[in-house]
Amino acid sequence: MDDLKRSPLFNPEGDTDVDRRRLVGGNTTNLNDFNNMKYKWVSDWYRQAMNNFWVPEEINLAQDLKDYHNLLSAERTAYDKILSFLVFLDSLQTANLPNVTEYITANEVNLCLHIQTFQECLHSQAYSYMLDTICSPEERNDILFQWKTDEHLLKRNTFIGNCYNDFIDNRDLFHLMKVLVANFVLEGIYFYSSFMFFYNLSRNGKMPGSAQEIRYINRDENTHLWLFRNMILEMKKEEPELFTPERIMVYQEMMEEGVRQECAWGEYVIGDDIPGLTRKMVSDYIHYLGNLRWSSLGFGTLYPGYENEPADMSWVSQYSNANMVKTDFFEARSTAYAKSTALIDDL
Numbered sequence: 001m002d003d004l005k006r007s008p009l010f011n012p013e014g015d016t017d018v019d020r021r022r023l024v025g026g027n028t029t030n031l032n033d034f035n036n037m038k039y040k041w042v043s044d045w046y047r048q049a050m051n052n053f054w055v056p057e058e059i060n061l062a063q064d065l066k067d068y069h070n071l072l073s074a075e076r077t078a079y080d081k082i083l084s085f086l087v088f089l090d091s092l093q094t095a096n097l098p099n100v101t102e103y104i105t106a107n108e109v110n111l112c113l114h115i116q117t118f119q120e121c122l123h124s125q126a127y128s129y130m131l132d133t134i135c136s137p138e139e140r141n142d143i144l145f146q147w148k149t150d151e152h153l154l155k156r157n158t159f160i161g162n163c164y165n166d167f168i169d170n171r172d173l174f175h176l177m178k179v180l181v182a183n184f185v186l187e188g189i190y191f192y193s194s195f196m197f198f199y200n201l202s203r204n205g206k207m208p209g210s211a212q213e214i215r216y217i218n219r220d221e222n223t224h225l226w227l228f229r230n231m232i233l234e235m236k237k238e239e240p241e242l243f244t245p246e247r248i249m250v251y252q253e254m255m256e257e258g259v260r261q262e263c264a265w266g267e268y269v270i271g272d273d274i275p276g277l278t279r280k281m282v283s284d285y286i287h288y289l290g291n292l293r294w295s296s297l298g299f300g301t302l303y304p305g306y307e308n309e310p311a312d313m314s315w316v317s318q319y320s321n322a323n324m325v326k327t328d329f330f331e332a333r334s335t336a337y338a339k340s341t342a343l344i345d346d347l
Helices: 041-051 062-068 073-101 107-134 137-144 151-169 173-190 192-203 208-238 245-269 279-296 315-319 340-346
Strands: none
Touching (some): 041 208, 073 107, 073 137, 073 151, 073 173, 073 192, 073 245, 151 173, 151 245, 173 245, 192 245, 192 279, 192 315
């Protein structure tokens, strides 16, 4: 009963009754009807996502070209590895989302997924624009393929990639649910050490254009997180057999693995060598995010003691605001520095 059947493309016999519509396993007509939606949250999501439209090349990276070659060695290494990580994962998202839409039978939700697919393409374009601007073609290619040559990067991508491949090999409801959770983990946990690195550079007066690119990307990712959270919550209502204690434990282990990998990534790529950040700051913030994401699905607390946003990371949400006035933005500078002794004094 868990086997999935692809939605037909042309289906005159599909249900026109909104009340009979289902996220998965429905009988869709594939009609894009913006006036009759079962899932009322879609309307707000769609308008927000469409209003978020932006173009990577509209952001000036002239200062970044100057700054990049003056970054500290640890900052430049982190910049390169993080870009390689981000460009690959958004490329993977672009390729995988159509596999999900094939089985979603609520057409208004598929509209959202198609917008997300476009935005993932845009994000890859933004990362490519950043690389093309700041480094030579040879350096660009070396950075672009570090996801294959750096064992830490490859391990990170393998976790999500295998989950997506498992669904290709096992087209059933449970594996689709795991793909939804994997997307939720990716959008809600996986990118955040990377985003905070760029925001930290900007609050130290470096790479302002890169930070602005990331803010726009972060804004898109927030809508993607919202989308998959709502899809998971709808599945809880419509497919309760996917939320037995045993299966919830599988999803919990995926979330915990995402948190472990993000913390390990932060330690590897940021560590205690980046002015303004430490491995403890990154770890505390990621555990806080793990709690935030898991509780938003109605599952309670994963990590006791990390229920509140760490005080020394409150600047992240401020710096992620894509609508900040850029000329005023860089007045706020970090006071926490890389070495643990300085951080202890700061606290």
